[in-house]
Amino acid sequence: MKTLKIEELSKNFGATEVLRKINLEIDEGNFLVLLGPSGCGKSTLLNIIAGLETINEGNVYIDDYNVSKVEPKDRNIAMVFQSYALYPSMNVRENMIFGLKQAKVSKEKIEEQLGKVSKFLQVDALLERKPSQLSGGQRQRVAIGRALVREPRIFLFDEPLSNLDAKLRVEMRREIKKLHQQLKTTVVYVTHDQTEAMSLGTNIAIMNHGVIQQNDTPENIYNKPSNTFVADFIGSPSMNLIKGNLKQSSDKISFVVNGSNLEIPINGYDFKEKSNLNNKEVFFGIRPEHIFFKKSNDTDFEITLRADLSEYIGHEQIMTFNYENQEVLAKFPSTIKIELSKDTKLYFDLTQLSLFDAKTEERI
Amino acid sequence: MQGSLQSSSYKQLEQKSKYTNIFLRWFLYFVLILFASYFIFPLYVMIVTSLKTMEEIRQGTLLTWPSGLNFDSWAVAWGGRGYGAGDTYLKPYFWNSIKMVVPAVFFSTFIGAMAGYVLTKWRFKGDKWVFLFLLFGCFIPYQAILLPMARTLGVLGISNSVIGLVLVHTVYGIPFTTLFFRNFYVSIPSELVKAARIDGAGFFKIFFKILLPISKPIIVVTVIWQFTQIWNDFLFGSTFSFGEAAPIQVALNNMVLSSTSVKEYNVDMASAIIAGIPTLIVYVLAGKYFIRGLTSGAVKG
Numbered sequence: 001m002k003t004l005k006i007e008e009l010s011k012n013f014g015a016t017e018v019l020r021k022i023n024l025e026i027d028e029g030n031f032l033v034l035l036g037p038s039g040c041g042k043s044t045l046l047n048i049i050a051g052l053e054t055i056n057e058g059n060v061y062i063d064d065y066n067v068s069k070v071e072p073k074d075r076n077i078a079m080v081f082q083s084y085a086l087y088p089s090m091n092v093r094e095n096m097i098f099g100l101k102q103a104k105v106s107k108e109k110i111e112e113q114l115g116k117v118s119k120f121l122q123v124d125a126l127l128e129r130k131p132s133q134l135s136g137g138q139r140q141r142v143a144i145g146r147a148l149v150r151e152p153r154i155f156l157f158d159e160p161l162s163n164l165d166a167k168l169r170v171e172m173r174r175e176i177k178k179l180h181q182q183l184k185t186t187v188v189y190v191t192h193d194q195t196e197a198m199s200l201g202t203n204i205a206i207m208n209h210g211v212i213q214q215n216d217t218p219e220n221i222y223n224k225p226s227n228t229f230v231a232d233f234i235g236s237p238s239m240n241l242i243k244g245n246l247k248q249s250s251d252k253i254s255f256v257v258n259g260s261n262l263e264i265p266i267n268g269y270d271f272k273e274k275s276n277l278n279n280k281e282v283f284f285g286i287r288p289e290h291i292f293f294k295k296s297n298d299t300d301f302e303i304t305l306r307a308d309l310s311e312y313i314g315h316e317q318i319m320t321f322n323y324e325n326q327e328v329l330a331k332f333p334s335t336i337k338i339e340l341s342k343d344t345k346l347y348f349d350l351t352q353l354s355l356f357d358a359k360t361e362e363r364i
Numbered sequence: 365m366q367g368s369l370q371s372s373s374y375k376q377l378e379q380k381s382k383y384t385n386i387f388l389r390w391f392l393y394f395v396l397i398l399f400a401s402y403f404i405f406p407l408y409v410m411i412v413t414s415l416k417t418m419e420e421i422r423q424g425t426l427l428t429w430p431s432g433l434n435f436d437s438w439a440v441a442w443g444g445r446g447y448g449a450g451d452t453y454l455k456p457y458f459w460n461s462i463k464m465v466v467p468a469v470f471f472s473t474f475i476g477a478m479a480g481y482v483l484t485k486w487r488f489k490g491d492k493w494v495f496l497f498l499l500f501g502c503f504i505p506y507q508a509i510l511l512p513m514a515r516t517l518g519v520l521g522i523s524n525s526v527i528g529l530v531l532v533h534t535v536y537g538i539p540f541t542t543l544f545f546r547n548f549y550v551s552i553p554s555e556l557v558k559a560a561r562i563d564g565a566g567f568f569k570i571f572f573k574i575l576l577p578i579s580k581p582i583i584v585v586t587v588i589w590q591f592t593q594i595w596n597d598f599l600f601g602s603t604f605s606f607g608e609a610a611p612i613q614v615a616l617n618n619m620v621l622s623s624t625s626v627k628e629y630n631v632d633m634a635s636a637i638i639a640g641i642p643t644l645i646v647y648v649l650a651g652k653y654f655i656r657g658l659t660s661g662a663v664k665g
Contacts, residue, residue, distance in 0.1 A: 047558075050558075050562060051562075052558050052561065052562075071561075072558075072561050072562045073561065073562060073563065073564035077562065078562065079558070079559065079562050081555040081558065081559060082555070083553045083555050085553065085555035085556045085558065085559040087556065087559075087560070087573075087574050088556075088577075088578045089573075089574070089577030089578050098560075098563050098565070099562070099563035099564055102563055102564035102565055102569070103564055146559075146563075158555075
């Protein structure tokens with residue numbers, strides 16, 4: 001039994017297609033993050049799960065029940081919003097028990113739930129305050145509390161941290177993570193922040209233009225991006241995508257960048273399919289953090305590139321190199337001194353390599 | 365050398381700026397006082413005249429101070445002289461107006477709030493057109509609807525009655541009240557409604573429990589606007605009612621224009637002030653919210 005299952009779901013607003021044939025599944029207790037740039041349809045998908053948007057095609061199942069046409073209140077879900085959406089005229093207590101009162105839960109049960117949750121979230125001292133008298137972090141906590149008291153099957157979070165300042169955001173992120181570890185409820189979480197997605201999710205679904213690009217564990221998303229969009233979206237700075245061709249002879253495969261003769265041997269790469277590789281146009285993907293200034297592994301490939309630009313950001317520096325007129329970024333500790341406009345010896349960690357077809361932009 | 369030259373010219377500039385500032389400040393006060401007196405003058409004449417006897421009015425000028433606080437003319441304006449036919453006074457018409465203005469303001473405000481709520485939080489196909497047509501209502505001149513409205517009231521059998529006037533003012537007010545509430549609710553995040561829907565609240569519960577309690581500023585704006593419009597209305601009142609069903613502004617007009625004997629300026633002035641007092645009270649009580657409501661939504665927080 002899947003806690004949440006989405007089947008062939010499509011949605012359009014007039015002529016604009018927002019979601020195209022989405023398929024998703026979440027197991028009990030998992031934390032799924034929907035990640036993507038703004039306008040990719042991730043919030044619409046969340047609203048559809050909540051029942052706040054209608055569906056054009058496809059179905060949504062919660063615990064194997066088809067809830068596609070079920071009212072939001074009967075779906076056994078709770079949602080935390082970006083603006084917190086606390087009812088301004090009610091105090092914290094009334095805000096938290098509003099849903100239970102609507103559901104006609106008995107007074108004793110309401111008090112019990114309220115006491116438990118408010119203590120758990122440390123808002124029990126704030127119960128008589130109005131939302132306008134709370135700080136951002138407190139509002140966030142009350143919003144989560146309002147969702148918790150209902151003991152839902154699935155928690156939906158719609159960019160809950162993006163209204164907080166940077167420091168508080170990191171704190172609240174940790175609290176949400178702790179909360180999930182303690183309660184082990186199923187969560188669907190929408191964000192455009194990759195750090196949030198990476199640190200919170202047990203699964204991440206990356207979306208773009210209404211299509212799920214990759215749905216995988218954070219490790220696989222980072223190490224084995226399934227296409228250039230994912231490779232580019234995850235990581236900061238994002239993965240270098242160097243354009244060139246593959247060369248295959250007997251059992252040797254290598255990569256040659258446009259306009260150069262230097263062959264980078266990639267025999268160790270785990271191809272999906274090992275046929276028709278010769279002369280294939282590809283993107284050679286390597287992350288800035290996998291380029292070193294010192295040889296650390298036997299498999300590292302030595303290459304000499306000219307340094308063009310240095311960006312100092314405290315604990316590290318981002319260097320831009322020129323590789324046959326393509327920019328290659330590398331991340332080094334800030335203690336290392338590299339002279340600009342000079343050839344520098346670099347080492348590519350080829351075990352961390354990704355290759356993409358230049359035409360389909362898919363991983364090969 | 366150059367340094368000292370520069371510093372002396374800075375000194376001059378400093379002096380000059382000081383004098384310019386002083387001059388501008390006095391000029392500003394002068395203009396403000398001028399405009400203020402321009403507005404206060406008629407009020408002064410009205411109050412002073414209403415406290416004089418006819419004898420004093422004939423002998424003194426407009427600006428002469430009254431000999432004492434003499435409220436006789438106010439009593440006449442409010443309660444009449446006590447003889448039968450032809451004695452027009454404001455009291456019954458004042459209550460007519462109250463009976464008209466209270467329900468009309470209530471219904472138009474309530475319907476406008478509902479309409480604004482639906483147009484922003486329960487969007488439907490074509491809602492923009494509905495709003496556009498409602499806006500048209502704001503621009504239709506009063507005179508254009510007189511005939512069709514008279515016919516409608518006749519068919520409904522409520523012409524020349526307070527109920528008829530309540531209907532006219534409610535209907536005519538809806539475009540304005542809807543506009544006010546729509547613009548207010550547009551600035552309220554829709555997430556609030558979504559949260560309430562997930563919590564299990566329905567259409568009316570969301571309106572009464574969540575949106576209405578935070579609508580105070582815009583309710584005040586709407587009430588002031590509608591109260592002023594309806595209380596001060598003369599055209600609808602004089603067209604759709606006559607005799608005993610007339611509102612106070614029509615009665616005021618009848619009093620002032622139809623007196624057969626000598627013109628009693630003191631009674632006329634007292635009547636005009638009485639007719640204007642309710643609007644003043646509303647402004648004084650709610651004016652603070654009025655400004656706040658007009659600017660809310662313009663600036664966040």
